[in-house]
Amino acid sequence: MPLCNNKVADDGTSAQPLQEGKAMVDSLIKVVACYRHLASCVGGCTDNSSLRRDLRQTRERAQTLALSCKNHLTARLRDKTLPDAERKETELLWVAFSSCLELLHADMCKVFTTVKHFSLANNSAMVQTGIQGGTTEVAARALSMPDLQEAGDGSQTSSMEGQEQSQLEQEIAQVDRTLEDMELKVNVLRWTVEALGPQYADPVSTDSASLALLSIDEEAAQGFCRRSQMFAVMMLCGVAIFAMVLSVCVVFLV
């Protein structure tokens, strides 16, 4: 993996290995989430070379993270001297990690098949999905880079695409192997692992409300929007007419 980002690399000190593991898994989860967002744009109208590049980079990052995660967690869980409480937590992390990797695997497979059909080099028709903006912010988030990268190479030839495809295939196979490896090396009994967190995630921010409104009301509002507007307008007119009538009466009386 050419991209080496040592932000989450293990520097070997035994400062809170549990925290480390947790941080690694968290970042992997983040990367996988971003990857999913990116993957959902493939084949759509915003599918271009930068998207593909973002995908590739995110994927590579995920791979690196996965590798380090795996090493770390495997080492910990194979450590017989680990106290029970820590073992439990590590097992939780292990389960999270493996689920994450599975998600990544599924997404990569989907991207693989989609890219086969929607080839940039051949200018195949992209689906008009309604997406307008790019996904560079998401990629930046995934790669934990504050700056937005400019679109590097504008076009992609079919040979490049072919190369990417084969590389993607290899990476998928690698993730597969990783998963199998994990199962062989460490035996975590799923039924013994219990979730610590709440069933319902707390709302992240209040900004969600507006988005929710946007989503829900867009349907209801479509119908009622115009009606409510017209109703308001009529009310205003009625009030205005009433006011005029009153003033006229007053004028006449006085």
Next chain:
Amino acid sequence: MTIRNVRDHGQRYRPRMACLKKVENVVLEMQDPKTGVKSQTQRLVITTIPHAITGEDIVAWIANRFKTDAAEARAMGTMMVAFGYIYPLQDHKRLILKPDTSLYRFQTPYFWPAQQWLVEDTDYAIYLAKRNIRKKGMLELYEQEQYNNLYKWMNHKWDFIVMQAKEQYRAGKERKKPDRVVFDCQERAYWVVHRPPPGTVSAMDYGHDRMVDPNMEEVKVCIMFIQQCIMRPRVKSSVSIGALIKYTTTYKEHDPFLHTCLPSSPWITDDVTYWTLNMPNVETPTKMRVERWTFSFGELLMDPRGRADFRLFLKKEFSGENLAFWEACEDLKWGAAETMKEKAQQIYKTFLARGAPRWINIDGKTMDITVKGLAHPHRYVLDAAQTHIYMLMKKDSYGRYLKSPVFKETQKKAVAPESHRFTRRPSLSPIILRQQEEEQKAKLAASGPVDITQLCRFTAPVPHLAVYTGICEAQSTASPGLMTLPNSAACPSPISVAIDSTPASERRFDGNGGPSSSHFPSIAEASVSEEEKQPPAPKSRMALSLSRLLRRGCNAPSVFASLSPKCAVASGGGKVQPLGVEPLAQPQPRRIANFFQIKVDIPPECRIYPIDSEDEEDDSADTARGGVKEIICPWETVTKQDGAG
């Protein structure tokens, strides 16, 4: 991590939905900016989102592209929506295509339906958690239930799910607002397709997954075997319906349910002419029967009379050995097991051996098979030869038979019975019965204490009555039997008498204020009316009264006179005993050929008999008293001895 014990990398184990690929191609065609569906912008409260298409545009485009009508195009569009290639923007839960201005949008390829990957519950859980994060309490009831269930099942990765939901949500925030909205709509549409709300069915539902590769050899063999087990000979329905129609038109008139059988159905009119006319070996068959022979060769052979006719024809043509062989084979097939070997040998010697007396002509191959089989004879060893001869007869002799003079003669002589003019016995209502009984009583009272039953003495015996209900069975031990024997001295029980002859008697006695159909009560009534004069037992009463009547000196010749309705007058008016006048019906010309008719003529000794043997009367009376409860007609003893006559 989910337990993966089935590595289904391919689609081998699931029924393939080949339509998905085709729909994808259509969807891609629709994207073309020039020839595709024209898109509009969707206006929301804050923003506008492009690439919205109306339902009617979709329908028009499909109709144009595939050259179909609007309904078909609409159905196809609905299918595309149901699969999830297009999702509605309004009313997102109903996946149908509305051919009006309602808006739709194309689904991104990431969310396209695919059979290669199972739709994971983990993803669903993440999606629901995300919805919950966005706004608490936004989940519908069924979603809530599913969420709770998933929480139970996937408890071990619930932290991950929640974390992933949060991260996905945050990553979504990085995108622009309209894109966020679109992505949310896409995801929601995806899950409506794959986790349909209750009451709806997912279009991706293809049934159960196979756990076994159906291309494996053992499985293939198993599948083939099972398919053959349930295989039925398949005939095109047009052919089979044609055959059915042909059959029904041919046999329409011969069906006893659909057509009245001539002369009448014995079950309805109690007249067994029909059965007698159609007996297996009757001399002259009915026309219908002969017609049946013309339907098919099988019909001719199955009917014994037909077979006899055919045999006659073959005899004239000197080719009777075919039929004889066929019959012999039938005998072998259906015969007893112990005689089978001998029979087979016999048949061989008679028909098949070279130089046999009745040698039949079968082809060499069949002969070979037969001879080989005869080494170890079994029931069906001559089947091949029999079939061959059957076909030979069918193709050759049958046709000639139908044109032959034998057949034509039979056809000419065939009897066509006319329809029975009988109406159904009307069952009298109790009111009318009662009235008739009253009239009876009145007549009895009016005409004096003459016992009606005494009349019976002078009349001929009535054993000709066909139906015998068996009431007098106990007494008539000598009488040979019940219904079917024509010469039986069937005890004409009052009821049977009544049943059989009511129509006739009603016809006749209308003028006389006819008897009721329930003769038994009338007899009882009559008997009762003389109770004071006679001992209580009705049978003995009848016997004694009869004897008294005899002593009054009604002479023998009047017996015949009594055969006519005049008897009623002779015996003192009106007290017409139906029993007594039952034999009066006898000589009247009846339309029905009563098979069980007994000659009316009473031999002379019978006439004298009643006068001579009073003690026998008493005997019979005694026995009668001791016997069953019904009225035993005293002349039964007469007929007992007369039965042979």
